[in-house]
Amino acid sequence: MDASWAPELELPDPEGPVITRHRSNHGLRRALxxxxxxxxxxxxxxxxxxxxFAVPGQKEHFAVFWVGTFLFLMPAGWRLLSHRTAAIDxxxxxxxVGMFTYVPKFLxxxxxxxxxxxxxxxxxxxxxxxxxxxxxxNNQIVVISDYxxxxxxxxxxxxxxGIPTIVVAIIMLVVLHAVAxxxxxxLAKTITGSEHAGSTAAFFYSIGPGFWFFSSQFSYESYGIVVLIWGTAAMAKMLTSDxxxxxxxxxxxxxxxxxxxxxxxxxxxxxxxVIVIGAYAGAALVFRLLRRDTTLTMGESFFVLGVAIAMTAGWLIEQAPGTQAYVAPFISGGAGDVVAIFGGGAGLEEPEGLLAEDLELEEARELFAGSTLPMYEIIMGFVSILILPLLALFSGIVQLKKALLDRAIIFAMTLFAAAYFVVYPLMLSVEGAEIARRSWSFTSIGLAVMIGSGFQVISHIKEWWKRAPLMGLTIVLFMGVLMGNLATGINEVxxxxxxYVYGSDTRSTTLEIQDAARWFQDTQGPNQRLIGDRTIQMWFNSLGKGILGVPDGGNRLWDFVLAENEPDAQVLHAARSVGLRWVIIDERQAQYKPFIGFYLDQNEPLATERVEPLPESxxxxxxxxxxxIRVYSSERISIYRLDLSAVEIQEVLATVDADNARRSDAAKAGLVEEAG
Amino acid sequence: MTSFTTSFRSAIGRFVRGLVSRATGWSRQVLGNRFDRPAGLIAATVVLLALAELPNPLRVVALPAALFVPGHLVVTLIFGPSRAPVGLTGAGLRVIMSMAAYPLLALGIFIADRFYTRTSVLIAVLALGVISAFVGLTREYRHGEAVTGPPVGIDRAWMSRAMMPVGSLVCAFLIVAVGVEVAPRRPIDEFVQFNLGGRWALVDAAVPIAAGFEPAIETEISNRTTEVRRYEVVAYVGGRDDAVDRWEPVRIEVAPGETAEVRVEGPIPDLGCRTKVEIVLNDLDGPDEHDPLALFFRAAERSDC
Structure with missing residues (x-):
């Protein structure tokens, strides 16, 4: 590979291990x-x-966590940023580092x-x-059956x-973290031609948002992101091959x-x-037109782009047409929030007695509101938002100074990295923040390559008294970014x-709920339609193999859980329509407000607005x-079977049926009149 | 002491290096020096399938092969042995392609209108191995000579340098694996399950019975605490608060982790269209924490119910 563009930088031994002995590769410094x-x-x-064992308010475990983390990551970062480190190390x-980043989620x-x-x-x-x-x-996460x-x-x-699924999941995630x-x-080594730029990029990605926890969950995103990283690397390999x-x-x-x-x-x-491939292809086209870098062949780039678009569109249309409806609310919600924030609430009805400024404050997201994180993490959460652009700016200056951006392949990745900062404003809205966080897992690939290509120069500074403080400062800044990323990316729970924290998924899961779900599956069999709060949904859908009765705007099935009185005729009618047979109640719903803001569904009445738990009734x-029929009772969980064949229910339902029939006849008659 | 430690460490190092060297030499002899030659591809496939055929739980030893061999087959199939990436890039690519190979094999199985079962996975991996080896043979035939890549030698200096970092990685892994087992954790929550048992758990409507018939209702008590629990199970006809009759209570002791079956039986006076029976679990040593089980009975001979 031609690396004449980087005359001062180290040229890697192609693929083979570097075994050159160096003073820094010996003794304590190497072992540290x-x-x-x-x-x-x-x-x-x-x-x-x-x-x-910590009680609410105790925060010592945060400090101990950071001591353990820094003890490894700081010397590891130093070695990875150094161009003198032996290949095997x-x-x-x-x-x-990859495996270590999975440890917290596992623990x-x-x-x-x-x-x-x-x-x-x-x-x-x-x-x-x-x-x-x-x-x-799967009606817990409807879209995953298509993927x-x-x-x-x-x-x-x-x-x-023959390994159980949960152990396969752990092994998969450990391997994925290392392979990512x-x-x-x-990727970075292919693009920059430098091994230590590659390892700097890898280290930077390891401190990236989502890598420690979001990418540590057993889900299609965790798997997909790593496959995408390798796809991006393969694309770079393709474009730089003979x-x-x-x-x-x-x-x-x-x-x-x-x-x-x-x-x-x-x-x-x-x-x-598709966007990554598009960035490569676009850069190839622009540079070809400008006649600045003709090493990338456009034909192959656009061929791959065409195939990728065709496959993606084909799958979306033929196999997963429901994806659009699943994703659209997140995108429109985020976009709407941002427009409202920056447009001064434009497009929103201004309630009486509420000033526009108040409205803006209501729509805007209060960062770290109610957070139980230690103050230093919260501070770093804000500071890291400022550090990252500075790191990117430094890398950009190095790229410009060394004319790295004259190479289309580096330009493409830098363009992709820029998208990291474009979504910053989305952090100000609740749904937008989710979009921003998810996009960062992808765009931080480009940012890592950019940082790798920029920060490789520090290790090459000849005077140690300049090099050492700068390396130290870089490591400190990286650790600050890591702390900030964890603070902004995940809450304590x-x-x-x-x-125990009610309605938190992680800490609201108890053996009592899981055992109830197992009993339910053992005695009643699979595919029973049921309703309960969110934690009940998680475990009765999985261990209990039940089907969730999903409430929506058209029915009020949540009344089976939320209402103070017995469900009315319309709700019973809806239950019969969807075949709902079971209600599972966790008594703690009358003691706590749910951590996530809603009991069953984010569209339920008073979701995120409750100030008190549900009443005892x-x-x-x-x-x-x-x-x-109450068939099961433990200290906190009750399982009820609905007997919709009961005479009194039949009478109620018959009334609703008659009402519906009358309305239908009236509507038909109206249509006939109109037609006449 | 120091010299003993040093000689002990070097003896271990010599032993490990000797083992790896012998294993590498043996594999080179048997597989014609390369795992990416057709014979090597078939051998890798057979090794994976053979390990996967071991009885459970021994089958777990197939894990490294399951995470490497399918990707190796795909990479060699696409690149050919002389161009396939080696080193860290090659290893990483093979692992990720293994992860990517299973979904495509599964989609192939789906298109062939078969279920994604253990047998179909084994057959699909075998097919991938055979195709990969066949393409390899074709390449060798077309080129007229064995096509091999650069030698993947593991020299002694490299191995010597690898001992400390790899050993540390293994130690860190063990620290976490053992630590999660031995580090003190919050005790799990304790509870007692009380439910209808046997066929009574399947009751989905008012149970029709003849007048004068005395039903025997089965219940179960599962003690998920660490102490012996003593209970009294008693049924109230008409419900606990408006009881018209109370059946003979049954007392029982349930050991930790055990499930006890309790049967309560009695008459139902004034049996109508819907008579409620509540079964209450009274804790003999503490406050009652369980809501009563509830079910309904109706007169079988009445047609208007």
């Missing part, structure tokens, strides 16, 4: 990150044990799915393994090894192979990959174990109703 890896792991384990450190909720989405994916794999059917509907690639992988490994950083390393050789064609086939897998993995990831309303 590896000692830190072991000690840091032990201290992080300790921090999670402390967190489990670099490789093991990349793998070690928080070991050997069980913890997050809402994880439970949905876990049961999808269980079902695929049991019955061998693809595309089986089964990750489930196919996990079920395939389960078939070959290897992929970033390969134009006349089979290797180039091979890499192109790999890219197409990966896109084929991504379209069956995750909607957003497959679209992002998702990050650490601890006391919402739990006791079934005590004196003659058409429910």
């Amino acid at each position: 990150p590896f000692i830190g890896m072991m000690l840091g792991s032990a201290i992080v384990v300790l921090s999670y044990s402390m967190a489990d 670099r490789y093991v450190l990349i793998l070690g 928080a909720y070991p050997y069980r799915p913890a997050y809402f989405d994880e439970v949905g994916h876990w049961i999808q794999v269980e079902r695929l393994t049991d019955d061998g059917l693809l595309f089986v509907k 089964p690639a990750m489930h196919m992988f996990a079920a395939g490994v389960r078939h070959l090894t 950083l290897v992929g970033i390393y390969v 134009p006349a050789g089979w290797t180039r064609t091979s890499w192109m086939l790999i890219v197409v192979f990966i896109e084929a897998v991504l379209v069956a993995t995750h909607h957003l990831t497959s679209y992002m990959f 998702y990050r650490f174990p601890g006391v 919402s739990v006791s309303k079934y005590d004196d109703i003659d058409w429910v």
Whole structure:
């Protein structure tokens, strides 16, 4: 590969291990990150044990967590940023950092799915393994049945090894974390031609948003992002290979192979990959037109782009037409919030007695509102938002100074990195913040390559008294970014174990609920239609193999859980229409407000607006109703079977049927009159 | 002491290096020096399938092969042995392509109108191995000579340098694996399940019975605490608050982790269209924390119910 554009930078030994001995590769300096890896792991384990016993308000476990994390990551970062590090150390450190980033999630909720989405994916794999059917509907996360690639992988490994799904999930995530950083390393090394730029990029990606927790959940995103990283690396390999050789064609086939897998993995990831390929192809076109860099062949880029678009569109139209309806509310909600914030509430009705400024404040998201994180993390959450553009700016200056942006392939990645900052305003709205966070998992790939190409110069500074402080400052800034990313990306309840928190998914899951779900499946069998709060939904849909009665604007099925009085005729009619037979009540709904802001569904009445928990009568309303059979009771969970065949219910339902028939006849008569 | 430690470490190092060297030499002899030659591809496939055929839980040893071999087959199929990436790039690519291969194999199985079962996965992996080897053979035939890539040698200096980092990685892994088991954690929540048992758990409407018939209702008590629990199970006809009759209570002791079956039976006076029976679990050593089970009976001979 031609690397004349970087005359001062190290040229890597092609693929082979670098075994050149150097003073810094000996003794304590070499051993430090590896000692830190072991000690840091032990201290992080300790921090999670402390967190489990912490009472609300205690924050010592945060500090212990950071001590353990810094003990490993700071010396590891130093070695990865240095161009003198031996190849084997670099490789093991990349793998070690990757694996280490999965440890906190594993320690928080070991050997069980913890997050809402994880439970949905876990049961999808269980079902695929049991019955061998693809595309089986899942009404906990409706869209995942159309994107089964990750489930196919996990079920395939389960078939070959006999390992339980949850252990396959852990192994998959450990491997994915390690392989993700290897992929970033390969990508950055291919683009910049420098091994230590590659490892700098990998280290930067490891501190990126979502990598520690979001990408640690057993879900299609975690799998898809890593496949996308390798697709991006394969694309770079293709574009930098000998134009006349089979290797180039091979890499192109790999890219197409990966896109084929991504379209069956995750909607957003497959679209992002199209954007990445588009960035490469666009850069090739622009540079060709400007005659600045003609090393990229446009034909192959656009061919791959065309294939990717065709596959993505084909899957969306033929296999997953429901995706649009699933994704649209997030996008329109985020866009609407941002427009409202920046447009001064334009388009919104201004309630009486409320000033426009108040309205803006209401619509805007209050960052870290009610957060239980320590103050230093919250501060770093804000500061890191400022540090990142500065790091990118430094890299951009280096790229300009060294004329790196004259190369189309680097320009493409820098363009992709810029998208990281474009979505900053979205952080000001609730739904927009979700979009921003998700996009960062992708755009930080470009940012990592940019940072890798820029920060490689520090290690090459000849005077040690200049080099060492700058390296130290870089590591400190990176650690600050990591702290900020964790603070903005995840709350304490998702990050650490601890006391019970109602409606939090992670800490509201109890053995009592899980055992009730197992009893339900053992005695009643699968596919029973039921309703309950969100944690009940998680476990009765998965362990209980039930089907969720999904409330919406058209019915008020949530009244079975939320209402103070017995459900009225319309609700009973809706229950009969959808075949609802079971109601499961967690008595704690009358003691706590749900952590996530709603009991069953984000569209339920007073979602996120409640100031008090539900009244006691919402739990006791079934005590004196003659058409429910209480078949199960534990300290906090009751399972009710609805007897919609009861005479009094039949009478009520008959009244509703008669009303509906009358309305229907009247409507028909109206139509006939109009036609006449 | 120091010299003993040093010689002990070097003896271990020599032993490990000797083992790896022998294993590498053996594999080179048997597989013609390369795992990406057709024979090597078939051998890799057979190894994976053979390990996957071991009885459970021994089958777990197939895991490394399951995460590497399918990707190796795909990479060699696409690149050919002489151009396939090696080193860290090659290893990473093979792992990620393994992860990507299963979904495409599964979609192939789906298109062939078969279920995604263990058998179909084994057959699909075998087919991938055979295709990969066949393409490899074709390449060798067309080129007229064995096509191999650069040698993947593991020299002693490299191995010596790898000992410390790899050893640390393994140690860190063990620290987390053991730590999660031995570190103190919050005790799990304790509870007692009380439910209708046997066929009574399937009751979905008022149970029709003849006048004068005395039903025997089965219940179950599962003690998920760490203490022995003593209970009294008693049924109230008409409900606990408006009882018209109370059946003979049954007392029982349930050991931790055990499930006890309790049967309560008695008459139902004034049996109408819908008579409620509540079964109450009274804790003999503490406050009652369970809501009563509730079910309904109706007169079988009445046609208007």
